[in-house]
Amino acid sequence: MSIRRPKENMMARFKAKCEEHGLKITPQRTVIYEEAFRSKAHPTANAIYEKVRIKLPNISFDTVNRTLISFSRLGILDIVEGYGDPRRYDPDLSPHHHFRCVQCARIIDFYEKSFDLIDIPEKISKMFKVTDKKVVLKGICDKCQNSKT
Numbered sequence: 001m002s003i004r005r006p007k008e009n010m011m012a013r014f015k016a017k018c019e020e021h022g023l024k025i026t027p028q029r030t031v032i033y034e035e036a037f038r039s040k041a042h043p044t045a046n047a048i049y050e051k052v053r054i055k056l057p058n059i060s061f062d063t064v065n066r067t068l069i070s071f072s073r074l075g076i077l078d079i080v081e082g083y084g085d086p087r088r089y090d091p092d093l094s095p096h097h098h099f100r101c102v103q104c105a106r107i108i109d110f111y112e113k114s115f116d117l118i119d120i121p122e123k124i125s126k127m128f129k130v131t132d133k134k135v136v137l138k139g140i141c142d143k144c145q146n147s148k149t
Contacts, residue, residue, distance in 0.1 A: 010037050010091060017076045031055050032067045033076065033091070042080045042088040042098075042107040080107055081136055097134055101141035108141065 014033050018025050035051040036043060049064040068089055071077040080088040080098065088107060095116050099108045115135040124130065 013093075014076055017074055021074045023070070023074065028052075028056060028059060028063065029067055032064055033071065036068070036071075036077055036089050037091040042090050044086040044088055046086065048089070081134075097136065099137045099139065099141070101144055102138055103140055103144040106141050106143070 011034075014030075014037075015025055017023075018029070023029070031052050032048060035048045038051075039047065041047075045065040045068050046061070048068065049059075049061045052059055052064055068077065068087075072079045072089070075093070076091075078090040078093060080090050081100070085105060090109075092109060096109045096111050097115050099110055100106070101108075112135070116133070118133060118135070120130050120133070
């Protein structure tokens with residue numbers, strides 16, 4: 001089950017990150033971020049666009065997509081593992097991991113302290129600069145399992 005931080009904290013972090021990188025806080029960027037934050041399903045750019053378009057009818061898909069990519073480059077959002085599907089976004093930057101259902105493609109946040117403490121193998125740390133660790137488990141989610149019975 002996904003547990004999100006309070007909206008005030010997320011919006012404060014959004015504004016601080018924008019200011020840190022000299023990114024103007026526009027109504028369009030704010031609405032795009034709010035829609036990404038509101039979704040608990042790790043939304044695609046298209047899903048966010050469909051929601052944003054209700055509030056900002058003249059906004060283009062390209063604007064939404066480029067904004068989301070910029071947000072991910074600046075550390076405002078994460079891009080969730082793609083698996084060949086369209087990029088999905090995650091506004092929760094707190095340490096957490098993902099379970100991906102191989103049947104319905106749902107991505108579910110979960111928190112497991114022991115996974116946060118996984119040691120990076122020496123061979124990897126010598127070759128690369130690791131900046132983040134996320135464990136991704138794949139399987140069949142509870143909804144898909146229950147729909148079979």
